[in-house]
Amino acid sequence: MPTYILKRFLQLIPVFLGATLLVYFLVFSLPGDPIVALFGDKPVNEAVAAKLRAQYNLDQPFWMQYLLYLKSIFTFDLGQDFSGRPIAAVLGEVFPVTARLAIMALIFEGVFGIVFGLIAGLRKGKFFDATVLVASLVVIGIPIFVLGFLLQFTIGVQLGWAKPTVSSAATVPDLILPAIVLGLGSFAYVLRLTRTSVIENMNADYVRTATAKGLSRFQVVRVHILRNSLIPVITFLGADLGALMGGAIVTEGIFNVPGVGNRLYRAVLSGEGPTVVSIVTVLVLIYCLSNLLVDLLYGWLDPRIRYDS
């Protein structure tokens, strides 16, 4: 097991380096000078431009820039954004908000997706199953920003059950509606995944054995069907954490959540290359680590999977 963890961890390194290199390359070395773009329509002040270039290492050759950037990541010295604040402090402010939002979305999609999927799977072909299947397709089909506006308008504005926008503190009750919107698409996936998995397991030999030896229906479902069906679902949920954090940009925009997506969006609009690269790097890191976590969870959930072979 320790060898496996080490091996998986080492495999992450090229992915992480590759992804950061890709983003760094895209932001800083394609034609078009980000520093000149900062001046907009105003004439470029060469002295200021040169100072900025030196500050962001843009006067160095590309490989040197990237290596210096890697160094700054590992020393947590990410430099300053264009308004002069340390980027590390900005990240420390916005990441907890988005993490809260993403985890709430994950809980929502996990709990509701598994419960609905389990019921639908157990009643395969019945009315509930058919309804849930069609409804989940519709949810997958409607883009997240349409869903966001619909829920914001109906629940937030017309019914007044929740605040249509989030306060700057972004407390848990504030985030309920945005978290539901963020998690809805994945909720439909979790539901369908659980359903398929439950249907597959219902016909397994061990389920027949469990029923035959006289276990109650509840015991059979809970211990033998549900636990075995959850393996692919957990994989999806783990990988989804990274996707949710990276995909929160639209939801955060609609509900005005002061999180990563919002900050990234503003950085993109104002052409703040360094901030963009830093945020994307952290997102890539979260994606890689959550995938690693899922791989390790796999063996714990399903002892049939051996790491050593």
Place this chain on the structure above:
Amino acid sequence: MTPDNTTTARHADSRRPAPRTAHFVADVSETPLQVTDRVKDEAAPLSLWGEAWKNLRRQPLFLISAFLILVVVAVSLFPGLFSPIDPTSEACQLANSDAGPAAGHPLGFTQQGCDVYARVIFGTRSSVTVGLFTTIGVLLIGGILGAVAGYYGGWIDSVLARINDIFFALPLILGAIVLMQLPMLRANKTVGTLVLILIIFGWPQIARITRGAVIEVRNADFVTAARSLGVSKFGALMRHVMPNSLAPIIVVATISLGTFIVAESTLSFLGIGLPPSVMSWGNDIQAAQASLRSNPMPLLYPAIALSITVLSFIMLGDALRDALDPKARKR
């Protein structure tokens, strides 16, 4: 029908003399496989696609989604046939700002006084174009790379798998946002650049699916047979492996077409997709967002059009999966 009825029916059948046939057919009383007997064995066997088509024709999900897609394609090809008003040439009347439905303007007006119905009809084209061309590009790049990786294996596979992992770590929208902020792209936002960017971040999924499908087929008996008859390795890939791995690729491509349409409208909605001068549902939703509370209709109608279009591609993919994937069909 009760079990008793079946037995009596079988008895009655067995008393009849066996029908004269050129080949041996077991007496009905000897085998309950009446269904097998009913199969026309002189008819040519149906291919995977023939069988799929037979299944699909009876599926309401397929019929509805195929009809909707035909309508959407027709609208995007000839928007003028569906809307008497041409919003590309007729200026919007500010006097009509936020007005409700009127004669000839069934869906009312936007804040700028533009006819909502005409804009929804004429906005179809950019969504469909982006979705279609991105899918074609992704199929070409992802299909070729995935097929090569899966078929040849070895170090090519390892290298491509790592590259794939790298791109997977950057979600489609996130990658597109990072790219769109580049000065060179921000200056010329067109359908072409948007398609290019979506292809750059969209190909890994198709590559992964193609690789899996090719690996499943590459060691099949008919491939070995073709190779031993002297077909070159590449020839076997093109003539035998690819045609037999197409099913899952087509399913995923259909669903991703919907995803790319969503990506286009999401980027336009964020203000970094198509420029505001291009008519698109994403742009219209973005423009209507400001007056959402006083006049939600201009936001609602393009959103409905967008959702129906995306939904029909996802439903089509779902129906195709059921028809083409024998493993899923068994369930």
